[in-house]
Ligand SMILES: Nc1nc2c(ncn2[C@@H]2O[C@H](COP(=O)(O)OP(=O)(O)OP(=O)(O)O)[C@@H](O)[C@H]2O)c(=O)[nH]1
């Protein structure tokens with residue numbers, strides 16, 4: 170799937186991000202808070218995969234576009250071929266758990282991080298682990314995920330999609346890390362839409 174199929178017409182670097190994690194941890198809320206600045210007390214449980222995008226500015230004042238794919242929790246079992254494709258195209262993976270739900274934390278190692286090891290991923294892909302629902306202080310059931318994050322080479326941040334805490338920071342950190350990898354030639358071949366020629370282009374990035 171190329172960037173221009175999804176409306177990238179500005180010629181700016183476009184990066185694909187997938188969001189995974191257990192049911193109801195707040196994946197859709199997390200993405201909607203960032204892309205639309207809104208929070209709803211309830212979203213219909215996601216089916217398949219949903220797509221949103223937003224531009225972000227990097228430290229050197231460049232714009233990059235994030236294409237964010239919000240996966241339903243059962244995507245990899247129900248849509249094996251589709252999921253494989255998304256994983257192999259992703260520049261970054263956001264793995265979300267709910268700090269009030271111990272099972273969603275345990276499933277990180279037993280399912281999600283293991284799932285990633287089964288997939289073909291881009292070299293130099295970026296990973297971030299998100300402990301969501303940080304506003305529910307009294308219901309916290311997971312003390313700290315820092316060491317797990319370190320073990321799997323992920324950054325770790327706690328967020329509240331409800332209050333908006335750390336949401337922009339999580340995405341800007343991720344965007345910056347992807348951008349740095351891209352600038353350093355981390356993603357050897359990349360496709361994006363050119364401003365003057367909207368036809369798909371294959372470019373070699375050094
Ligand atoms: N208090 C609080 N509730 C949240 C937060 N994020 C999400 N929720 C609530 O958690 C529930 C599930 O949120 P969703 O965003 O639908 O979760 P999801 O991971 O996309 O769920 P599936 O698509 O079913 O896998 C909803 O009732 C949200 O309102 C948060 O940061 N704080």
Ligand SMILES: [Mg+2]
Nearest residue numbers: 196197214215
């Ligand atoms: Mg959802």
